[in-house]
Amino acid sequence: MPSPVQRGNEILVPLFDGEALGPALTVKWQQSFSQRSEPYYRVTADNITTGEVLQLFIAAEWFKSSTAANANHISKIATLVPGEGYKITVDERFQFGQKNAQGEARFLVLHDKTRTPYQHRFIETAVASALSRQGEGVADKVLAFFALPKGTASTITDTVKAYIGDYLRNF
Template sequence: MPGPVESGHELLVDLFDGDALGAPITVKWQQNFVARQSTYYRVDAYNTATDETVPFFIAAEYYKSSTSSNPNHISKVGTLLPGEGYKLKVNDKLQYGQKNAEGENRFIVFHDKERKPYQHRFIETAVLSALAKSGEEAAGKVLTGFGLSGAASAVVDTVKAYVGDYLHTF
């Protein structure tokens, strides 16, 4: 089994395709006693170092074509591979969540690092969004992408290992 994504690896992220991606997910959290929320797209990024895909959350304003003037847009920090997507080097611009210190079920987040949601918010939101949109089978596939198993309707139980942990920076 390949190891988790590490600093220095390169990820390939597909070009933005709003039709294929559908609506972004909304991640909600509390920060400094204020309710916050932001929209993200959840995609599968290809890790060239491990020959595996990894769940990748990217802030909508860093991904949508209409926001390409943003200085942190993927087109400004990644290398465009025409017809394929963007090659993005894993560095301190990215954060990650994981199940344990060994890096199991690691997923990547590319957003404004001033945002401080707990890592379980991404998993919960992605699975519940898939469950609402496409049903148990699609939500189960999202769970599998995180290396988790079981009924998607029991998502709260599957993310207990993530509760209370902030994202980590590479």
């Protein structure tokens, strides 16, 4: 089992490539008795510290376009490595989700921490997106990355909730 990403690890977030990433994923949840949804991009980042890869969900407004008003854009909180991506240290800005207390299938989320979606909302959205865009084979690969069993469109939601039904955690 790969070692889970830890606070203090350095990661390399790839440069934004809208064509390769496709449209942002819309993560939906309920917060303060109202329905919420926000766009996120799921990227595969490199954990420079361990040499492993990890899944990162990053709020679209922190990744897609840089504006002077957005102090949390990746270009303003990380170091640009020309032609490769943004190097950033995992710290209190990040939250994470995982399959179990051992940190299996840990993934990172970089967003406004006042948002409170459950962990499974990210995985459900990623798997459903892969399923709708590229079919069950790709969806099964996404499930495998999160150490979840293969499923079909009708079983994905129940499968994910059975493994991950907790709020995101802080480092």
